[in-house]
Amino acid sequence: MSTGNAAATWTGRGAAVPTRIVLLRHGQSPLSVERRYSGRGNPELTELGRAQADAAATAVAARYPEAAAVISSPLARAFSTAGAVGTALGLPVEVDDGFIETDFGAWEGLTFREAAEQDPDVHATWLGDPTTAPPQGESFADVETRVSGALQGVLDRHAGSTVVLVSHVTPIKTVLKLALDAGPSLLFRMHLDLACLSVVDFWSDGGASVRLVNETSYLP
Secondary structure, X not given: OOOOOHHHHHOOOOOOOOEEEEEEXXXXXXXXXXXXOOOOOOOOOOHHHHHHHHHHHHHHHHXXXXXXXXXXXXXXXXXXXXXXXXXXXXXXXXEOHHHOOOOOHHHOOOEHHHHHHHXXXXXXXXXOOOOOXXXXXXXXHHHHHHHHHHHHHHHHHOOOOEEEEXXXXXXXXXXXXXXXXXXXXXXXXXXXXXXXXXXXXXXXXXXXXXXXEEEOOOOO
C-alpha cells in the first residue's frame, strides 16, 4: 500500500515517506467488562477479547502487510493481542515498557464512582489537571513524558516504515494528542473502544497526520 496521500502532497511532503504508526488497543479483559480502572494490574484477555484480537490481527495484516514491526506494552492483555497480530504478519513482538498503561495506584480495580467516593477532592482535580496523580499512582503528564520518549524511539528505529503498536487507552490517546498538538482535554473527550484501530503518519520534520481513529468495523 502506498504511503503517499493528499495531505502529504499539499503540505509539500509528497516526496517524503512518513513513519506510519498503526495503534491497536488490546481486546477485552475482565476489568474492561466491569468498567474498572485497569492500569498496572495484569488480567488476561477474556474469550471475547481473544476473538477481538484475532479479528483485529486479520484486519491489520490485510490492510498493512508492509508492516515492519509489532511493538507491545508488556501487560498480558496487550501482549496477547500483539501476539495475534505478530502471527498474522509473520513478525516477532517487541516489548516496550514505555507504552504500558497508566499506573492508577489506589484506584486500580475501582469503578469511576468508587474512586470518586474514595478520594473525592483528588479525583475531581485529576479530571482537569494532567499533573495530578491518583494516590500512589502516575499523572497523565508523567505518562506523556514516557510515551513521548518511547514514541520517538520507535520513530528513530523504524523511520519510513509501518509499525503496529499495541497498547492501552491512555498511551494511545497520548500518541494521538501529540500528533494533533492538542490540549489535555483530549484525554477525557475522546473515546476508544476495545480492539480499535487508529493510525497516524509522522514525518521526519515533526509534522503528523491523524488518518484514522477508533475503527472497529472488523470486530465480531
